[in-house]
Amino acid sequence: xxxxxxxxxxxxxxxxxxxxxxxxxxxxxxxxxxxxxxxxxxxxxxxxxxxxxxxxxxxxxxxxxxxxxxxxxxxxxxxxxxxxxxxxxxxxxxxxxxxxxxxxxxxxxxxxxxxxxxxxxxxxxxxxxxxxxxxxxxxxxxxxxxxxxxxxxxxxxxxxxxxxxxxxxxxxxxxxxxxxxxxxxxxxxxxxxxxxxxxxxxxxxxxxxxxxxxxxxxxxxxxxxxxxxxxxxxxxxxxxxxxxxxxxxxxxxxxxxxxxxxxxxxxxxxxxxxxxxxxxxxxxxxxxxxxxxxxxxxxxxxxxxxxxxxxxxxxxxxxxxxxxxxxxxxxxxxxxxxxxxxxxxxxxxxxxxxxxxxxxxxxxxxxxxxxxxxxxxxxxxxxxxxxxxxxxxxxxxxxxxxxxxxxxxxxxxxxxxxxxxxxxxxxxxxxxxxxxxxxxxxxxxxxxxxxxxxxxxxxxxxxxxxxxxxxxxxxxxx
Numbered sequence: 109x110x111x112x113x114x115x116x117x118x119x120x121x122x123x124x125x126x127x128x129x130x131x132x133x134x135x136x137x138x139x140x141x142x143x144x145x146x147x148x149x150x151x152x153x154x155x156x157x158x159x160x161x162x163x164x165x166x167x168x169x170x171x172x173x174x175x176x177x178x179x180x181x182x183x184x185x186x187x188x189x190x191x192x193x194x195x196x197x198x199x200x201x202x203x204x205x206x207x208x209x210x211x212x213x214x215x216x217x218x219x220x221x222x223x224x225x226x227x228x229x230x231x232x233x234x235x236x237x238x239x240x241x242x243x244x245x246x247x248x249x250x251x252x253x254x255x256x257x258x259x260x261x262x263x264x265x266x267x268x269x270x271x272x273x274x275x276x277x278x279x280x281x282x283x284x285x286x287x288x289x290x291x292x293x294x295x296x297x298x299x300x301x302x303x304x305x306x307x308x309x310x311x312x313x314x315x316x317x318x319x320x321x322x323x324x325x326x327x328x329x330x331x332x333x334x335x336x337x338x339x340x341x342x343x344x345x346x347x348x349x350x351x352x353x354x355x356x357x358x359x360x361x362x363x364x365x366x367x368x369x370x371x372x373x374x375x376x377x378x379x380x381x382x383x384x385x386x387x388x389x390x391x392x393x394x395x396x397x398x399x400x401x402x403x404x405x406x407x408x409x410x411x412x413x414x415x416x417x418x419x420x421x422x423x424x425x426x427x428x429x430x431x432x433x434x435x436x437x438x439x440x441x442x443x444x445x446x447x448x449x450x451x452x453x454x455x456x457x458x459x460x461x462x463x464x465x466x467x468x469x470x471x472x473x474x475x476x477x478x479x480x481x482x483x484x485x486x487x488x489x490x491x492x493x494x495x496x497x498x499x500x501x502x503x504x505x506x507x508x509x510x511x512x513x514x515x516x517x518x519x520x521x522x523x524x525x526x527x528x529x530x531x532x533x534x535x536x537x538x539x540x541x542x543x544x545x546x547x548x549x550x551x552x553x554x555x556x557x558x559x560x561x562x563x564x565x566x567x568x569x570x571x572x573x574x575x576x577x578x579x580x581x582x583x584x585x586x
Contacts, residue, residue: 109474109477109478109557109558109559109560109563110473110474110477111473111474111557112472112473112474113473116473116474117472117473117476119473120473120476120477120480121473121476124476124480127284127285127288127480128282128283130161130285130287131161131162131165131283131285133158134157134158134159134161134162134165134285135158135162135165137154137155137158138155138158138159138162141155141158160286161285161286161287164285164286165283165285168393169283169284169486172393172486173281173486176279176281176486176487176489176490176494177278177279178494179276179494180275180276180493180494180495182232182275182497183232183399183400183497183499183500185231185232185233186230186499188245191230191231191245192245192248194230194499195230195249195252196252197504198457199252199256201455201457201458201528201532202256202457202458207458207459208253208256208257209257210458210459210460210463211225211271211272211459211462212225212269212270212271212272213268213269213270213271213272214266214268214269215269216266216268216269217261217266217269217271218261218262218263218264218265218266218269219250219261219262219263219264219265220235220263220264220265221265221266221269221270221271222250222253222261222271223235223246223250224270224271224273225271225273226246226249226250226253227242227246228271228273228275228276229457229498229499230249230499232275232497234276272459272462272463272466272467274462274466274492274493274496274498275493275494275496275497277493278493279486279489279490279493279494280466280483280484280489280493281484281485281486281489281490282480282484282485282486284391284485284486289320289321289391289392289393290321292321292360292391292392293321293322293323295360295361295363296321296323296324296325296360296361296363297324298363299361299362299363299366300323300324300325300328302366302370303340303362303366303369303383304328306342306369306370306373307342307343307373308340308341308342308381308383309328309330309340309341309342309343310325310328310329310330310338310339310340311329311330311331311332311338311339311340311341311410312325312326312329312330312331312332312338313331313332313334313335313336313338314326314329314331315335315336318336318387318394318395319387319392319393319394319395320392320393320394321392323338325338332410332413333409333410333412333413334406334409334410336394336395336398337384337385337398337403337406337410338384338385338387339382339383339384339385339410340362340381340382340383340385341380341381341382341383341414342373342380342381343380344378344379344380344414344416345378345379345380346376346378346379346380348580349376349378349379349579349580350379350418350419350420350444350445350578350579350580350581351379351380351381351382351416351419351420351579352372352379352380352381352382352419352420352421352422352575352579353382353384353407353411353419353420353421353422354381354382354383354384354422354423354427355384355386355421355422355423355424355427355428355430355431356383356384356385356386356390356423356424356425356426356427357389357424357425357426357427357428357450357559358389358390358425358426358482358488359389359390359391359481359482359559360390360391361385361387361390361391362383362385364559364562365383365424365562367562367565367568368562368568368571368572369381369383371565371568371569371572372572372575375572375576376576376579379579380414380416382410382411382414382416382419384407384410386426386427386430387487388487388488388490388491388495389426389487389488389491391481391485391487391488392487393486393487394487396490396491396494396495397491397495399495400433400436400437400497400500400501401437403430403433404433404434404437404438404439407430407434407439408438408439408442411442417442418441418442418443418444419442419443419444420443420444420445420446420447420575420578420579421434421443421445421446421447422446422447422449422571422575423446423447423448423449423451424449424450424559424562425449425450425451425452425523425558425559426452428448428449428450428451428452428453429452429453429496429501431443431446431448431453432453432501432502432503432507433500433501435503435507435508436500436507443511444511444512444578444581445511445512445513445514445578445581446508446511446512446513446514447513447514447516447571447574447575447578448513448514448515448516449516449561449571450516450517450518450521450523450524450558450559450561451503451515451516451517451524451529452501452523452524453501453502453503454502454503454515454529454532454533455502455525455528455529455532456498456501456502456503457498457502458525458528460523460524460525460528461523461524461525462498464522464523464524465478465482465483465492465523466483466489466492466493474522474557475522478522478523478558505532505533505548508548509546510547511547512547512577512578512581513547513548513549514548514549514550514551514574514578515529515533515548515549515550515551516551516561516570516571516574517529517530517550517551517552517553518553518556518557518558518559518560518561519539519552519553519554519555519556520554520555520556520557521556521557521558522557522558523558524558526552527539530550530552533548533550534550539552539554540552541553549574551570551574553567
């Protein structure tokens with residue numbers, strides 16, 4: 109992750125501009141070469157490349173831009189009692205500072221703005237689909253909102269105070285040129301080679317057309333019991349230690365974690381690592397992500413196929429969402445310990461994650477990097493805007509009871525409100541670099557941004573030390 113310096117800002121803005129100019133340049137180039145056929149070899153090659161980019165834009169990007177806007181298929185609506193308890197549980201934190209108004213584009217929201225927000229957040233619905241039997245319940249929540257804000261909501265609707273409705277609003281995306289996906293393919297190839305050198309085996313369902321760019325790892329893949337969920341596995345050989353299940357975050361797949369894997373392998377050459385690949389958040393053109401039920405079922409099948417019982421889960425960023433889904437399912441019994449890095453699920457009812465990742469206008473270099481290369485990637489945006497449901501991804505402290513859990517927080521995290529999460533987990537006003545109580549520990553570095561803990565050997569060592577304790581924790585054997 110970039111920092112906030114002026115040279116980094118110039119670099120990222122230049123890189124984004126060059127990538128965005130490829131498509132219009134290609135259209136101009138093709139038009140020019142039609143009017144004046146190429147006279148030299150280099151013009152012919154340039155023209156051929158421009159034709160590829162034009163066809164990719166017209167035949168791939170434009171149809172998918174419409175396809176990815178399809179409405180979300182929301183989970184089943186909870187019971188009234190469940191909704192009431194959920195809202196009451198969230199209201200304590202919404203009452204702090206401007207957390208409630210943060211869900212709206214302006215603090216001058218009115219009664220109907222709040223109704224829109226409540227219909228999305230608790231009913232996965234809109235005003236057009238509002239049922240009569242919900243009206244009394246909505247009145248109850250509106251009264252609670254008025255109590256939180258300390259004012260009576262003015263009747264009507266303020267168009268300038270629209271609420272953020274992640275799974276109902278349009279899916280924001282920007283075109284990626286064909287050459288960008290070639291770069292992603294090269295990084296994918298390099299990552300595959302590094303993992304193979306470290307003793308990992310690749311597993312897939314053998315469908316070469318499952319994603320673009322096509323992946324060279326198919327050549328060495330073993331058959332997976334699950335379709336559309338590839339993974340790498342380094343065999344587990346220890347009878348006294350636990351294997352690790354690794355769940356990566358949004359970005360370019362497993363590439364950023366290569367140094368960490370290498371250092372962990374050197375520390376524990378006999379411990380197996382199962383690293384699942386989520387292509388829908390890895391800058392590929394691919395199928396939609398699994399639902400929470402489907403992903404938990406798939407992970408269970410993979411663990412069974414590999415003969416793994418209980419595992420230590422190490423998850424980063426979006427991978428912590430999958431961990432939350434596992435904790436809410438039957439897989440919770442197979443989780444011996446958890447290491448969260450830059451976690452998303454805690455205090456997910458606050459507006460920070462949705463705003464910072466999807467709705468914020470980028471300003472600094474690190475924000476521009478996140479905005480273009482993650483937030484506006486078509487498949488990543490589709491995953492967040494059509495398959496991310498806050499009520500099934502949120503985690504509470506109570507969900508962690510009974511397991512050793514460590515949470516890594518970066519003080520300057522541009523995605524997560526890490527200070528609020530730290531206070532929630534520790535109940536301490538003053539931050540410390542390490543806090544521990546009742547098998548829960550929180551590690552905090554005030555100077556790091558999201559994902560930068562993986563950037564240096566010294567930072568990674570803090571994660572390695574925690575994982576080293578968890579895989580050898582007494583009483584946690586399979």
